[in-house]
Amino acid sequence: MPVFLDSTAADFEAAFDALLTAKREDSPDVDDTVAAIIADVRARGDAAVIELTEKFDRLSLTPETLAFSPDEIEAECARVPAAERDALEQAAERIRAYHVRQRPEDARWTDPDGVTLGWRWTPVSAAGLYVPGGLASYPSSVLMNAIPAQVAGVERLVICAPTPEGKSNPLVLLAAKLSGVDTVYRIGGAQAIAALAHGTETIRPVDKITGPGNAFVAAAKRRVFGKVGIDMIAGPSEILVIADRDNDPDWVAVDLLSQAEHDESAQSILITDDAAFGQSVAAAVEKRLQTLERRVIAGASWRDFGAIITVRDLDEAAELSNRIAPEHLELCVADADALAARITHAGAIFLGQWTPEAIGDYVGGPNHVLPTARSARFSSGLSVLDFLKRTTLARMTPGALRAIGPAAETLARSESLEAHGLSVRLRLDKLNEG
Amino acid sequence: MPVFLDSTAADFEAAFDALLTAKREDSPDVDDTVAAIIADVRARGDAAVIELTEKFDRLSLTPETLAFSPDEIEAECARVPAAERDALEQAAERIRAYHVRQRPEDARWTDPDGVTLGWRWTPVSAAGLYVPGGLASYPSSVLMNAIPAQVAGVERLVICAPTPEGKSNPLVLLAAKLSGVDTVYRIGGAQAIAALAHGTETIRPVDKITGPGNAFVAAAKRRVFGKVGIDMIAGPSEILVIADRDNDPDWVAVDLLSQAEHDESAQSILITDDAAFGQSVAAAVEKRLQTLERRVIAGASWRDFGAIITVRDLDEAAELSNRIAPEHLELCVADADALAARITHAGAIFLGQWTPEAIGDYVGGPNHVLPTARSARFSSGLSVLDFLKRTTLARMTPGALRAIGPAAETLARSESLEAHGLSVRLRLDKLNEG
Numbered sequence: 001m002p003v004f005l006d007s008t009a010a011d012f013e014a015a016f017d018a019l020l021t022a023k024r025e026d027s028p029d030v031d032d033t034v035a036a037i038i039a040d041v042r043a044r045g046d047a048a049v050i051e052l053t054e055k056f057d058r059l060s061l062t063p064e065t066l067a068f069s070p071d072e073i074e075a076e077c078a079r080v081p082a083a084e085r086d087a088l089e090q091a092a093e094r095i096r097a098y099h100v101r102q103r104p105e106d107a108r109w110t111d112p113d114g115v116t117l118g119w120r121w122t123p124v125s126a127a128g129l130y131v132p133g134g135l136a137s138y139p140s141s142v143l144m145n146a147i148p149a150q151v152a153g154v155e156r157l158v159i160c161a162p163t164p165e166g167k168s169n170p171l172v173l174l175a176a177k178l179s180g181v182d183t184v185y186r187i188g189g190a191q192a193i194a195a196l197a198h199g200t201e202t203i204r205p206v207d208k209i210t211g212p213g214n215a216f217v218a219a220a221k222r223r224v225f226g227k228v229g230i231d232m233i234a235g236p237s238e239i240l241v242i243a244d245r246d247n248d249p250d251w252v253a254v255d256l257l258s259q260a261e262h263d264e265s266a267q268s269i270l271i272t273d274d275a276a277f278g279q280s281v282a283a284a285v286e287k288r289l290q291t292l293e294r295r296v297i298a299g300a301s302w303r304d305f306g307a308i309i310t311v312r313d314l315d316e317a318a319e320l321s322n323r324i325a326p327e328h329l330e331l332c333v334a335d336a337d338a339l340a341a342r343i344t345h346a347g348a349i350f351l352g353q354w355t356p357e358a359i360g361d362y363v364g365g366p367n368h369v370l371p372t373a374r375s376a377r378f379s380s381g382l383s384v385l386d387f388l389k390r391t392t393l394a395r396m397t398p399g400a401l402r403a404i405g406p407a408a409e410t411l412a413r414s415e416s417l418e419a420h421g422l423s424v425r426l427r428l429d430k431l432n433e434g
Numbered sequence: 435m436p437v438f439l440d441s442t443a444a445d446f447e448a449a450f451d452a453l454l455t456a457k458r459e460d461s462p463d464v465d466d467t468v469a470a471i472i473a474d475v476r477a478r479g480d481a482a483v484i485e486l487t488e489k490f491d492r493l494s495l496t497p498e499t500l501a502f503s504p505d506e507i508e509a510e511c512a513r514v515p516a517a518e519r520d521a522l523e524q525a526a527e528r529i530r531a532y533h534v535r536q537r538p539e540d541a542r543w544t545d546p547d548g549v550t551l552g553w554r555w556t557p558v559s560a561a562g563l564y565v566p567g568g569l570a571s572y573p574s575s576v577l578m579n580a581i582p583a584q585v586a587g588v589e590r591l592v593i594c595a596p597t598p599e600g601k602s603n604p605l606v607l608l609a610a611k612l613s614g615v616d617t618v619y620r621i622g623g624a625q626a627i628a629a630l631a632h633g634t635e636t637i638r639p640v641d642k643i644t645g646p647g648n649a650f651v652a653a654a655k656r657r658v659f660g661k662v663g664i665d666m667i668a669g670p671s672e673i674l675v676i677a678d679r680d681n682d683p684d685w686v687a688v689d690l691l692s693q694a695e696h697d698e699s700a701q702s703i704l705i706t707d708d709a710a711f712g713q714s715v716a717a718a719v720e721k722r723l724q725t726l727e728r729r730v731i732a733g734a735s736w737r738d739f740g741a742i743i744t745v746r747d748l749d750e751a752a753e754l755s756n757r758i759a760p761e762h763l764e765l766c767v768a769d770a771d772a773l774a775a776r777i778t779h780a781g782a783i784f785l786g787q788w789t790p791e792a793i794g795d796y797v798g799g800p801n802h803v804l805p806t807a808r809s810a811r812f813s814s815g816l817s818v819l820d821f822l823k824r825t826t827l828a829r830m831t832p833g834a835l836r837a838i839g840p841a842a843e844t845l846a847r848s849e850s851l852e853a854h855g856l857s858v859r860l861r862l863d864k865l866n867e868g
Contacts, residue, residue, distance in 0.1 A: 084848050087841035094838065098551060101541060109535075116785070117532060117799050122778050124812050138849050171848055207811040226667060229812030233660060251860055257853035293852040340827070344556050351550070351829035356857035359830060362842040365551050366826035377641040378558050378663030380824040390814040392800035393774070395785035396793060404528065407521035408796040414518050414605055415572050418727040419691035423790035426685050 002306030098365030130211035152387035162188025253284035436740030532799030586821035596622025687718035
């Protein structure tokens with residue numbers, strides 16, 4: 001059973017705090033193993049990657065077969081049924097249309113002191129996307145990671161996707177093709193992250209690594225951060241649904257289960273202003289859990305981390321939501337826009353009962369890589385900006401230097417940085433000579 | 435002596451690679467110490483912070499004196515001489531004017547499928563800025579960290595600035611006041627970062643921590659990353675000057691020294707298309723090093739990490755610059771704009787010989803917190819965006835669900851996520867009933 005909370009109960013604050021701080025993930029400490037793998041790949045390059053792939057994925061590769069060949073990719077893509085191909089193309093098109101709007105503008109202006117200022121955005125040169133193997137090998141994640149990079153103008157886009165025992169997912173390769181990926185390596189784990197960050201004889205290093213992965217991948221990303229950029233260390237997924245009584249309990253139940261089925265550590269929370277509606281949703285969830293394909297996973301998640309919270313009114317719902325800072329937030333209420341205006345921290349908001357969160361996972365357009373574990377308090381979902389960086393620009397004229405140089409010199413002296421001050425003073429002296 | 439390289443030499447590539455990969459910083463491994471400090475602050479709160487401050491800063495505090503009182507701040511600010519106050523105010527005003535332009539726009543539109551999409555930016559609720567004590571206690575850094583937060587609309591802005599033996603820097607307090615800081619705590623080190631991230635009885639936790647610091651502070655920031663957002667782990671500063679022969683060698687020399695004087699690990703590089711000019715700059719640097727206040731630090735940096743590179747032409751200069759991806763890039767050439775257009779990776783560009791980098795450190799307007807150690811390949815300087823996060827928005831209508839729902843359902847099934855598919859299917863079935 002999930003936890004039932006009532007905001008009018010005397011012990012509510014304590015129970016809600018417990019919900020907020022519950023540790024949902026108990027990652028194994030793989031840091032030493034990962035450090036050794038990274039050192040090995042740095043020292044021995046391809047040979048290390050090939051040995052580790054043999055060991056962990058039971059797959060024999062050579063430097064020549066580390067990547068899929070163009071023919072192999074074509075053959076794999078041809079295996080994708082028409083309906084799935086069409087769906088993937090529609091998704092890719094919609095995701096691209098959304099992300100194109102995120103391209104930021106360059107700027108340049110001259111201010112009243114005569115200083116020309118501005119900034120310019122440029123793409124990262126090369127990006128590597130990690131795509132997990134096995135159960136969590138999601139073609140939708142390929143689109144969500146690769147399309148923003150492509151839209152940003154990244155020149156070289158590569159994927160690492162392990163194929164345990166040589167089993168590959170044709171949809172992953174089709175998604176890669178649809179989103180402009182240049183090369184797909186059939187390697188995974190910490191060795192793939194090490195190869196992307198440091199390069200090998202065959203694998204050229206990249207500047208930025210994104211994409212989800214297991215504990216080994218996460219630890220490797222944390223370690224190579226600084227040498228390359230990374231997106232975020234994603235935690236288990238979560239959804240918060242705020243719903244009033246004018247909803248079908250079964251719709252809300254499957255929306256909650258669509259997070260729960262991802263992972264036993266996922267979390268699904270309902271906040272409602274109607275206790276009876278909350279009970280109906282709980283019943284609908286139990287019923288669906290009898291037949292759902294992934295009922296073992298979804299059931300564990302719902303039992304261990306699910307919650308139904310009854311509140312006095314929607315104002316209180318917004319306030320609690322902001323404390324949760326959910327990754328996904330569904331607002332199934334009459335005036336979803338009014339409620340959304342009160343939300344200050346959330347990765348993605350789904351407005352109204354016709355907008356199930358699953359739309360956002362695939363075809364809505366916005367990115368499905370979103371901040372988990374309350375990190376929506378300070379971070380955003382993946383976007384085109386993650387594959388761009390900004391260079392600031394400044395140009396002084398002699399007149400501008402006269403206007404603002406003396407202040408720079410004064411501050412440099414106050415910080416005991418003489419050369420800083422001199423670099424301004426020498427130029428001012430030259431002007432005074434003239 | 436710095437290293438002299440010539441791009442036409444046979445061993446140039448090897449020598450340039452050595453320059454790129456030289457390890458400039460040998461941070462002590464303080465991770466275990468930092469882990470223990472963080473655990474102590476989490477367990478004992480104020481008591482731990484007070485004990486550690488006594489130990490490391492030789493300063494006795496109580497919960498009541500952890501923060502400067504408003505009266506103390508007023509008294510400290512009154513000690514600042516008028517010239518420095520004016521300079522700081524001019525700097526604050528110019529930095530604010532630049533950063534105001536970085537505020538991003540919200541967006542909302544309805545696409546041809548009838549889906550309403552968009553995004554909304556909201557500020558981080560609370561930010562903590564770390565200001566190092568002692569030598570590197572720079573009021574300019576307070577402005578550069580606090581003003582973007584203030585412009586972003588951060589509600590609560592606090593500073594941790596250690597005051598070893600009780601010695602405080604009145605300019606730091608004035609800079610804090612000018613940039614809307616609410617509270618200044620006189621604590622530092624890993625204990626300050628732990629208190630900002632986890633909170634104590636007296637210190638409320640924040641959502642984002644920015645600002646430079648020593649190895650303990652850097653290790654603590656890396657550890658609390660995820661619990662809170664952090665800006666970056668800053669490395670030693672660096673400058674690259676690209677200059678033709680039509681420059682005063684002494685100006686270029688002091689520009690190079692203005693990085694070298696920061697830190698023995700700082701790096702200053704000149705690229706020129708005129709070998710004789712390079713020699714003149716080298717001579718000018720040596721001359722300045724005889725009298726410069728911080729000649730010991732600047733001399734060590736120049737000797738160990740300085741470089742003068744002669745190239746065939748400015749095209750080659752741009753190409754090498756992009757491989758270096760410098761934090762600061764001065765373009766002292768006739769057509770600086772044309773050269774800037776060829777630069778793909780740099781934190782900040784200073785255009786023309788009237789724009790010494792020191793202007794950017796204080797009063798230019800752009801931020802001086804910039805990506806070091808080649809990270810301009812994938813990251814940007816501090817900006818208003820670092821204190822904002824984006825929530826994506828989506829609203830489906832029944833018509834929109836008919837248009838794109840089936841593709842979502844198909845992809846959900848292909849990923850074996852039944853509840854995802856059901857959340858779309860139940861709604862489509864309802865429409866088909868109607």
